[in-house]
Amino acid sequence: MNASFDNFAALWQTISARAMANGGSLYGAPREIGGCSARDAVWTKDKAVLYRYLPLPGVRSARVRPVLICYALVNRPDVLDLRPGRSMVQGLLAHGLEVYLLDWGRPDPADRSLELADYMERYLDGAVQHLLEARRLRSLNLLGVCQGGTFSLCYCALHPGHVANLVTMVTPVDFQTPEDLLSKWARGLDTEAIRQSGNLPGMALTGMFLSLRPFRLLLQKYVGLLEQSRDTEALDTFLRMEQWIFDSPDQAANALAQFIRWFYQENRLVRDTLEINGRRVALGKIRQPVLNIYAGRDHIVPAAASTALGQHLRTSDYREVQVDTGHIGIYVSRDSQHSVAATIASWLLERS
Amino acid sequence: MNAFAADMQRWVDLLTKLTHTDPASPAFHPMLQSLRESFASQLEVWLRSMHPFAAYFAVPPQPSTQFAPHGDGVGPRADSSRAASLLSDWIRLQSQLAVHWTTIARTAAETFMARTCELTASGKLPDAQKLFAVWIDCAEEAYSRTAHSQTFARLVSDFINTAVAIQLQGRRVRTRPKKIRGKPRVRGKRRR
Numbered sequence: 001m002n003a004s005f006d007n008f009a010a011l012w013q014t015i016s017a018r019a020m021a022n023g024g025s026l027y028g029a030p031r032e033i034g035g036c037s038a039r040d041a042v043w044t045k046d047k048a049v050l051y052r053y054l055p056l057p058g059v060r061s062a063r064v065r066p067v068l069i070c071y072a073l074v075n076r077p078d079v080l081d082l083r084p085g086r087s088m089v090q091g092l093l094a095h096g097l098e099v100y101l102l103d104w105g106r107p108d109p110a111d112r113s114l115e116l117a118d119y120m121e122r123y124l125d126g127a128v129q130h131l132l133e134a135r136r137l138r139s140l141n142l143l144g145v146c147q148g149g150t151f152s153l154c155y156c157a158l159h160p161g162h163v164a165n166l167v168t169m170v171t172p173v174d175f176q177t178p179e180d181l182l183s184k185w186a187r188g189l190d191t192e193a194i195r196q197s198g199n200l201p202g203m204a205l206t207g208m209f210l211s212l213r214p215f216r217l218l219l220q221k222y223v224g225l226l227e228q229s230r231d232t233e234a235l236d237t238f239l240r241m242e243q244w245i246f247d248s249p250d251q252a253a254n255a256l257a258q259f260i261r262w263f264y265q266e267n268r269l270v271r272d273t274l275e276i277n278g279r280r281v282a283l284g285k286i287r288q289p290v291l292n293i294y295a296g297r298d299h300i301v302p303a304a305a306s307t308a309l310g311q312h313l314r315t316s317d318y319r320e321v322q323v324d325t326g327h328i329g330i331y332v333s334r335d336s337q338h339s340v341a342a343t344i345a346s347w348l349l350e351r352s
Numbered sequence: 353m354n355a356f357a358a359d360m361q362r363w364v365d366l367l368t369k370l371t372h373t374d375p376a377s378p379a380f381h382p383m384l385q386s387l388r389e390s391f392a393s394q395l396e397v398w399l400r401s402m403h404p405f406a407a408y409f410a411v412p413p414q415p416s417t418q419f420a421p422h423g424d425g426v427g428p429r430a431d432s433s434r435a436a437s438l439l440s441d442w443i444r445l446q447s448q449l450a451v452h453w454t455t456i457a458r459t460a461a462e463t464f465m466a467r468t469c470e471l472t473a474s475g476k477l478p479d480a481q482k483l484f485a486v487w488i489d490c491a492e493e494a495y496s497r498t499a500h501s502q503t504f505a506r507l508v509s510d511f512i513n514t515a516v517a518i519q520l521q522g523r524r525v526r527t528r529p530k531k532i533r534g535k536p537r538v539r540g541k542r543r544r
Contacts, residue, residue, distance in 0.1 A: 181499055188509025193516045197523075207404035212499075214403060215491040223484060 035081030037089050039101070043130040047105025048123040050130060053089055055098070062096030062345065064352035065140045065164050066131060069101045070124060070155075072147035073251060073259075074205055077103055079244050079331050080145070086237055088331045091341025097348070102127045107252040112199050114252040116151075116259060117277040124155050128162050139164040141348055146170050146301065146327075147259070150269065153309070154276055157285045165351050167291045167344055170327055172301045173283075174270045174308035175263045181212050182300060186264040195257035202248030210245075212299050241332065270312055283309070289317035291347045293330070293340060300327040319347065366390060367480040367487075375472040384465060392461035395491060399453035405508065406449060409515035431525050438518050445511045452498050452507070459494035460487075 043050040055061070069089075071077035080101070081089040092099050102124060107114065131140055142163045144152025149171025156163045175183050185208070194200065210217045225238055268274035274281040290313060294306035303322065310318055321343055323336050330336050366387055373380050400406075464487050471477050471486075478486070498504050 181496075184500060184502075184505040185508040188506055188513070190509075190513040190516065193513060193520060197516050197520050204405075204408050207408035210404035211406075213492060213495075214399075215488045215495065218402065218404070220485065220488045223481065226481075 035078055035089065036083050036087055037081050037093065042100075042134070043127060045123055045126045047107070047111070048127070049103045049105065050127040051101045051103060053093055053099040053101070055096075056090070056093045059094060059096050061098070062349060062352075064097065064348050065137060066098040066100055066135060067092060067141045067143050067167075067344075067348070068128065068131060069099065070142060070144045070148040070152045071101065071104070072145060073104055073119065073249070073255070074147055075248050076244060077101055077145075078247075079241075079328065082240050082244070082332050083237060085233075085334060086332045086337060088337055088341060091337045092345065095341060095345030097345055100127075100131060104249075106249040107199055108250070109199060112253040114255050116255050116262070119255060120151055120155055120158070121277055124151060125159065125162075128155075128159070132162065138162075141165045141167070143167040143169065143344065144171060145331075147172070150263065153269070153283060153286065154274070154281045156288060157281045157283060158276060158279055160285060160287065163288055165289045165291070165348055166286065167293065167347070168306070168309065169293045169340075170295050170298055170301050170306065170330055171292070171309070172263070172305045173312070174267065174305050176267045177302055177304040177308070179302035180305055182208070183264050183305075186260050189260055189265075191257040191261040191265070194260065195253050197253065199253050200251040200256055202250050203246075205251060206246060206248045209300065237332070241328070270308060283312040284314045286313050287315050289319075289347075289351050290315055291319050291321065291344065293321045293323060293343065295326055295330045296322045296324050298327040298330075317351075363391075363394065363484065363487075364480060367483050370468075371477060371480050371483060375477060380472075384468060388461045388465045391464060391487065392457045395460055396453050396457035399456065400450065403453070405512070409512050431521070435518075435521055435525070438514060438521055441510075441514050442518060445507065445514055448507055449511065452504055456491070456494045456498050459497070460491040463490040463494065 038054040039051040040054065041049050042052045069077070069080065071080065081087045084090065089099055089101070104119065104123065128140065128142075132138065139162055142152050142156065142165075144150070144167070146169070149168035150173070152163075152166060152168060153171070153173070156166050172180075176187075177183070225235075262268045262274060266273070269281070269283065272280075272282055272284075290309070292306060292309050294301070294303050296303055298306075307320060310320060323330050323340060325333055325336050330340060370380075370383055370387060373383055467486055467490065468477070468483070477483070
């Protein structure tokens with residue numbers, strides 16, 4: 001019998017007290033965790049900021065095109081740089097890659113009318129254009145994560161000349177696969193009412209994500225913590241994850257309504273009916289090399305939702321890599337940090 | 353957080369008591385039966401109060417404050433009628449959700465019973481923490497079966513749509529009195 005499990009309540013109080021003393025929060029108002037790697041802001045547009053991560057000391061440049069990370073709107077990108085040893089960004093830097101990250105910022109009521117086209121054509125394209133000009137390049141490597149991967153696919157189809165190689169991670173492509181619970185719940189939503197009601201609070205979205213597996217994510221997780229409660233590093237990782245989970249930014253009303261309707265309800269990306277700013281987004285136009293990394297145990301973006309990409313591309317250079325983990329584990333688990341970063345780096349090096 | 357810890361402690365105590373009881377003793381099966389009932393009811397309560405989306409979207413505005421005509425009482429009757437209809441929808445959806453929570457809780461408890469009996473028969477009854485993991489598996493399986501059903505998916509959408517509509521209606525009512533009353537008109541030139 002595990003003694004700590006026997007005395008759950010007492011231990012829970014101890015952990016909570018320690019969390020509070022450390023400035024962390026298990027249920028209270030979250031603080032932004034930021035990242036653990038040194039970075040400079042090199043471009044801004046409205047609330048969007050393009051960051052350049054500083055190279056790690058002693059690491060030689062891999063001499064490949066810069067990698068621009070395009071993250072999702074629905075969470076903060078800090079999870080990619082959670083803490084030393086649990087940072088996808090540091091994994092990429094350790095392979096000598098030049099890493100940039102586009103941070104969309106936190107929408108406020110003034111942003112309620114933003115459209116998906118604004119995110120893709122104003123902010124993502126703005127960041128790409130800035131990078132290309134600053135580095136005097138014709139194209140770069142784009143790494144899209146989750147919803148950011150969907151945006152990256154759209155961007156690549158709309159601006160094929162700007163992207164040399166495309167990497168997608170846990171990216172939904174087919175939004176109506178049978179295992180996709182989020183999709184089933186989203187299909188009957190009244191997107192016009194969502195648009196009218198203003199920005200959706202981040203907590204509502206967090207609630208939806210937690211609802212997909214409530215017992216694992218709200219009960220078992222904390223019991224699992226008992227096994228790590230005396231491991232300071234594990235506890236720190238846990239608290240940072242907690243802060244990140246409960247720190248979803250509000251969602252710009254119009255863009256969210258468009259995303260739900262166009263992707264979840266109408267599945268336009270795979271039906272070849274998606275238009276951004278009046279221009280058709282055809283996955284078949286993507287001719288660049290594509291590396292598609294997905295998680296085998298992903299409950300938010302099921303594997304089939306990601307692997308559908310292979311059926312819609314016309315590139316002759318397409319590779320799929322399955323990682324045996326879940327949607328979040330792919331960025332933060334120690335193993336996948338090394339293996340996924342190494343896979344991306346070697347794939348890009350082969351195509352440099 | 354304290355409430356969570358106390359709830360968890362109750363679960364842990366129940367599991368611990370079971371694992372400390374000899375499966376061959378006459379007390380074991382009645383204890384398992386009572387655990388089933390207690391687990392089912394605790395799970396149902398947890399789903400009603402803690403289910404994340406239900407908890408977020410389930411707080412309707414108070415009809416007496418948000419939907420009543422404001423100020424001079426000239427609020428349109430249509431608003432009250434619409435508000436009443438939305439609230440009635442919301443209550444109906446809540447009760448439909450409650451039926452699903454009951455089903456999930458009962459199914460989870462039944463499955464847990466069956467698995468615990470299997471483990472006992474094979475002489476592999478694990479410690480309380482592992483038994484808790486079995487319980488979570490049973491709960492997730494039962495939840496997943498319901499959550500993926502078309503009926504439940506429709507219910508989730510209806511629930512959220514109604515909550516959003518209530519929010520919009522509340523906002524409409526709050527802003528209407530200004531329109532009805534209008535701003536005092538100033539005739540002639542404005543003073544500077």
